[in-house]
Amino acid sequence: MHGLAGNNQGFFRLPCLAPILPGHQGISLDSYQNLTDIANYVFQKIKDQEIKKPVVVGFSMGGLITLKMAKIKPRQIAKIVVWASPVLGLNERAQKILKIVELLPAWLFKTIQNPTILGKISCLLKMPVGRSDLQVASQMKKQDVLRLAAMMAKEKYDLKTPVRKLFIFGTNDSLVDQENYDFVKQNKRSEDKVVLVKNGGHFGTEADWSKTYQVVEKFIGSEN
Numbered sequence: 711m712h713g714l715a716g717n718n719q720g721f722f723r724l725p726c727l728a729p730i731l732p733g734h735q736g737i738s739l740d741s742y743q744n745l746t747d748i749a750n751y752v753f754q755k756i757k758d759q760e761i762k763k764p765v766v767v768g769f770s771m772g773g774l775i776t777l778k779m780a781k782i783k784p785r786q787i788a789k790i791v792v793w794a795s796p797v798l799g800l801n802e803r804a805q806k807i808l809k810i811v812e813l814l815p816a817w818l819f820k821t822i823q824n825p826t827i828l829g830k831i832s833c834l835l836k837m838p839v840g841r842s843d844l845q846v847a848s849q850m851k852k853q854d855v856l857r858l859a860a861m862m863a864k865e866k867y868d869l870k871t872p873v874r875k876l877f878i879f880g881t882n883d884s885l886v887d888q889e890n891y892d893f894v895k896q897n898k899r900s901e902d903k904v905v906l907v908k909n910g911g912h913f914g915t916e917a918d919w920s921k922t923y924q925v926v927e928k929f930i931g932s933e934n
Contacts, residue, residue: 711752713770713794713912714858715847727764729755731772733854734846745771745861749778753786765930767791770885770912771862778865780873789874791926794886794911797867797894800859801887807835808859811852819852837884837913869894875902876929878922880911903929 711731712718718728732748733739742748752775756764765788768776773795780790800808811819822828825844832839839847869875877898879891894904905925909918 711766711768711772711775713772714862715843715850715855716769716772717842717846719842726767727755727759727761731775733850733858735849739854739857745775745778745865746782748861749775749782752779753783756786763788765789765791767793767926767930768795769793770795771858774862774865774867777867777869777871780871780875781868784871784873787873789876789929791876791878791929793878793922793926794880794883795877796862796886796890797869798887798890800863801885804859804885808856812856814852816852823848823850839913869898869902875899876926877902877904878910878925879904879906880914880918880922881906881908883911883913885912 711729712734715734717734718730729752730737732742732751742751752766763786766776766779768774768791770793773792774797776790776792777795777797780787796804814822822831825841825848828844828847829839829841832844875898877891877894879886879888879894881888888906891904891906898904907918907922907925909915910922910925914922
């Protein structure tokens with residue numbers, strides 16, 4: 711599962727069902743009040759495809775949703791991968807960006823909501839975003855961005871559900887501080903894994919992400 715303002719294209723490197731989440735690409739967010747509601751939306755997608763006990767992989771916000779899935783229906787999941795997810799809440803930089811979005815007048819938000827302009831802004835912020843993500847971000851409603859961020863911020867996440875877990879964090883991640891890695895390492899179950907990959911989180915290079923995919927694939931293929 712993709713993150714906030716992300717897309718599902720990257721996950722097709724793995725054989726998978728990669729649902730588009732509510733609030734993205736024309737899928738209404740109106741009937742979803744929290745991440746648990748979105749977790750149930752994903753469970754329905756899995757049921758519709760008649761998939762039994764999948765490994766669920768989520769990036770950023772998607773990883774937080776996998777934790778909710780493991781909480782509400784642990785017997786329906788084989789394993790989860792929680793990748794570059796802010797389990798301690800949105801960091802200061804993310805909060806500042808969202809505050810700017812909140813304060814922007816509607817006309818100005820619409821003006822900058824252009825893939826080219828958003829790409830230039832992301833580079834100025836040293837947060838380079840891929841073309842497909844820029845396209846998705848340019849189509850999102852302002853209220854949906856803020857609502858999804860609020861859902862992420864107010865939730866509490868159970869790290870000790872009875873589902874096998876792999877937590878992945880990247881160094882130099884401007885949106886997920888290393889305190890998240892330290893917290894998970896101290897509070898996870900002994901049988902779960904947590905790894906820190908160089909530049910393996912938000913805004914990593916293609917080479918960095920390839921290394922992270924290798925970690926994910928190894929976990930998916932392992933018996934434990």
